[in-house]
Amino acid sequence: MGRIAYVNGRFVPHRDAAVHIEDRGYQLADAVYEVWAVMDGRLADAEGHFARLERSLGELKIRQPMSRRALEMVMREALRRNRVREGLIYLQVSRGVAPRDHAFPGDDVAPAVVITAKSLDRAAVEAKAAKGVGVVTVAENRWGRCDIKTVGLLPNALARQQAKEAGAYEALFVDELGMITEGAASNAWILDQDGVLRTRDTNANILRGITRRTLMDVIAETGLPFQERPFTVEEAKSAKEVFVTGAGSLVLPVVSIDGQKVGDGAPGPVATRLRRLYIERARATAL
Ligand code: PLP
Secondary structure, three states: OOOEEEOOOOEHHHHOOOOOOOOOHHHHEEEEEEEEEOOOOOOHHHHHHHHHHHHHHHHHHHOOOOOHHHHHHHHHHHHOOOOOOOOOEEEEEEEEEEEOOOOOOOOOOEEEEEEEEEOOHHHHHHHHHHOOOEEEEEEEEOOOOOOEEEEEHHHHHHHHHHHHOOOOEEEEOOOOOEEEEEOOOOOOEOOOOOEEEEOOOOOOOOOHHHHHHHHHHHHHHOOOEEEEEOOOOHHHHHEEEEEEEEEEOEEEEEEEEEOOEOOOOOHHHHHHHHHHHHHHHHHHHOO
């Protein structure tokens, strides 16, 4: 069975799914998106991602395309039609289709909605996590509103390509003070030399990761020392452990930075344990 996408009110074969050339998402990156991990056919961290979607839309004054309930129904139908039990679901909302003009179109222009769903081989994903991944550092060069999850991902795409060319999986952005902000598609964490888990605070120009938020709750339950505090590249390179979080990565151990080993070059016990605990929680609370 082929994949099916949802585009503006219709389910269509994935290969034929298309938006208009004057969709503002396509021409101006005037669109936001969300990604949920799918576990047992249900949405992981469902509430957090819906809430962030609504916030992103609000910040950009893009109209809610439909009620949350209606959106959820369409998403569940997308999962059903694509037979996704384990995987990812992607939702994009653009300001709509209108003659090209930087300023917003009138209220009569409806937001445009695209939903795709894909299956993942969890065993393969777990094998990758068990090995850990490499990351590279790149200069932070994004706009000042990284808290809004927009499709304006060119700097992220360039950073990820740089990572790929270096044989790494993720790129970590570094600000002008030498502090890591976040990954191209993840939040960054360390277990520092004092045994404190640290991730950057959200007063900084970063995305307020939903996986990050849930993992903070998980960490609180374990009683492990934790601080929302930025760290330098040097601190990351000399940390006991490093990992990244996101709906795609979940909790993913990092074993090298710029080709330099983190710890002994293998996933550490804390990141490995947090991955297990996060997945257990996400699976148990998925809706
Ligand atoms: N930071 C960036 C730039 C991202 O693109 C993402 C996810 O795609 C994240 C962080 C992690 O966010 P979440 O845990 O909500 O998936």
